[in-house]
Amino acid sequence: MRTLRNLQGPALTLALLCALWLIVIVGLLALKPSVFNLGTVTTILQFSTILALVGLGQGMVILAGGTGIDLSVGGAVSLSAIIALLSLKLGLPPVLLPAVCILTGAMLGALNGLLVNGLALLPFIATLGTFFVYSGVALAVTGGAAQSGVPGWLLVWGRGVVAGIPVPFLTLAIPCFALAGLALMATAWGRWIYAMGFNERSARLVGIPVDRVRFILYALSGALAGAAGLVSLAWLGSGRPNIGQNLELESLTAAMLGGIAITGGRGGVGGVFAAVLLLVTLKTGLLQLNINTVWQVGIVGALLVFVLLADRLSQRWRS
């Protein structure tokens, strides 16, 4: 037990997540061994992709501190998917659809960055505002109707599976997480992000370009939301104006569950990745056992509270 006691912060969270994940797996194994096949793995990863991408952006924004948070991610997912499809109808060559989708997301994210940096609005306020705007515009310009016109070759990518792993997860989610993890651990940018989150004033004093880093992170979060929008298009085969509904809260849950401190400076993307997989595995497990879906939200909520309290307790032991 002593080793566990010495764990703190991200390491403790990771250990907890793995323990919880094991509990879910063992529980499932005991009850329904038939669940364990490649198909289930594919299903879990398929439904993790969108949340993983959005959660990554959310996590990075929070990590950089300065009360960072991105409440607009769900709206950005919907709006970038809708804008990309609408621009096809206006004559854009379909080949450019992926680029437009991600670029639109990046621009929506950059707008958040501008509001936070340029106007010095608090991130909570700025992104609450853009949450209303992005999700509202996506619904209003379409009147709520799903948009068709996704090219066939995109569906091949979106619905493809290689060795049991969905192609979007393999080609988008994993590389994004790997790059982000690498950047955080091995580059100056990564150190800057942690330094900003830990103590912004000192970070400024030692010459870290805090504003530039923050702007890029918001734009990145938007670009990842755009990528998630692209995945939704390629997978569902149509653009739904409310596809990002609830993603702001879900991604926040994943980031917090993944051990990123809401004040920034503590945590890592590995935790977010583990948290996303845990959340989706849990949902899948509950569905496989035919447990009423109303328990899902409650269990996820309780899990979040539990992990936070555990983190808090571990800090108390150390002090």
Add this chain to the structure above:
Amino acid sequence: MSAVRQSGSGVFSMNGREWSLLVACLLAIAIFSVASPHYATQGNAVTVLRNSIELLLIGLGMTLLLAMGGVDVSIGIVMGLAAIAIGRILGADGSPFVALVAGPLVGALLGCVTAAVVVLGRVPAIVGTLGLLGVYRTAVFALLGGQWLSGLPSSLNDLLATTVLGIPVPALVIAVAYLIVWLALRRTPYGLHLLAIGNSEEKARLSGIPVIKVRFLTFVISGVLTGIAATFYVATYRNVETSIGSTSALDAIAAVILGGTSILGGRCSLLGTVLGVLLLRILQNGLLLIGVPSLWQPVVTGVLIIGVLGFEAVSNRLPLTRFQRAPA
């Protein structure tokens, strides 16, 4: 940060933001009156005011929470749970007077639960209440068993849709609630403590303020106000649906922010919240009256938030602003 910023000393003395919101409300009313011949009628005014009741009450509580550097994203579902209690009592042909008590009581209880997690557990309010949001939602589904409470008797409405001395009961309740919260905030140690905690919890603790007690109490107050909102909800709609309150928390936060309360805490405007709620409702109503589809209403809310706060940020920018940012 400098000392606690207070807006005047009288109940109705106003600061800059409050004046601009009032002007914005009046301007909107003037424009809509010109644009639509059906706007400036008594019936429409009553409609707008009627639709503001719940948000006003929840907003008052949210103002206190934000001023303290807290927040509660589960508050809409708390209203739902209180509404279920009221609905069950009415549905069993219980006395409307019992139902009147039930709302605030359930609200207070849930306020205690939320406070136990957030305050006693020392969890950041936004994340803690996010977790509770999920738990409460499951509770709503489980308690309703998937069924709505429909066709409830109008006994509670008969009680609340009346006038006392010519003043409608809802207006009276809101005025009293406003006055009590205002007095607590501006005339008692509790208010000073609350704003001090909002400014800096650490400093407040060091200077001997009972931080935990004050924070706990604030969540309970917000719960009680939300319980009263639930009472009006059930009385009016005589229906409790499973999706009840799902948008209330963000709407309330939007209105409070518009009203000039700082989410970093320490700055607080009750009058601003009232004007913020009214401005939102006036715009929603007026835009629909001049033919803008209801789907655009969230967009208007968002633009308003960014516009008003952005304008303020630009107009009184200080070189130190960014250094002053404290962790939430």
Add this chain to the structure above:
Amino acid sequence: MLSQLRKVLAASALSFVVATAAHAADKHKVAFVPQLIGIPYFNAMEAGGNRAAKDLGVDFVYSGPVDTNPVDQLQIVQNLIDQGVEAVSVSVLDASSIAPVVESAKAKGIKLFTSDSDAPDSGRAVYVAQATDEGLGTTIIDELVKRVGEDATIGIVSGEATASNLNAWIGFMQKEAAAKYPKLKLLAPQFAGGTAERAAQISGDLMAANPDIKAIIAVASSTCPGVAQAIETAGKIGSVIGTGYCSPNTARSYLKSGAFGFTVLWDPEQLGYLTVWAGKQLIDGKSFEAENKIAGLDKPATYDAAKGILLLGPPAVFTKDNVDKFNF
């Protein structure tokens, strides 16, 4: 401490898991995935499904999302397919709710079909329909015209803007009005989401914006209480007629108060029964007759082989005179 915590957690997880280790019978399984759970309409379908499962000797699985979210719905469908449930029926939010899984269902030999809300051209096995979308749209307009005349102004309040079946009904209302009653003024549809509060707010605004309005149609069942309440609150009973696709239980008190003139709906319990029956037929590899007499249903169900639609029958019209004969 942590180890204790983990033990407790493990124990609770285990007990929870054991408690839910349900019957593992070898009966055929038929599933129905609604658009969302926790509304009376789909609960009634669940009840019908359960009755059919008992009669026909199959297992019935009822599972749906808590929000009208296509990804959540898709995840549920996918998991039912992974579980090997032989027949899965879905009330689609729109075609994208099943499009990605049609192929994998076919590969596994699972019968995927739609019920209540259709995804034509998706490759579904059959669509179990309560009534045709066209029948629903035209019935409500025809019935309204009987009551308010051919030159009235009529408002439409729907729920989620993204619900494709509701939008289809609105489309047929507009078509019917344009074709048969050119003087009828059908206002643009407004969307209220899922709460009674928003529906009431928007209905109130609609009545203020159009003083000559004669009727309001509540398209989503979740908007029925709000629309009715707005009419009652505005004191417009008698001058504005509310109507919509509302179940008798939800609308009963409004029909009696006069806020609603009539409502149109089929019996969702029977639709649930027919859905499970259709699933059993598909599993057994039996085809549908042009007219299917089913023991558990009041009327035979007709089958349109060209369109692949199994039809429950024409919708029923409920008024204050006959509403007490129904309980759903």
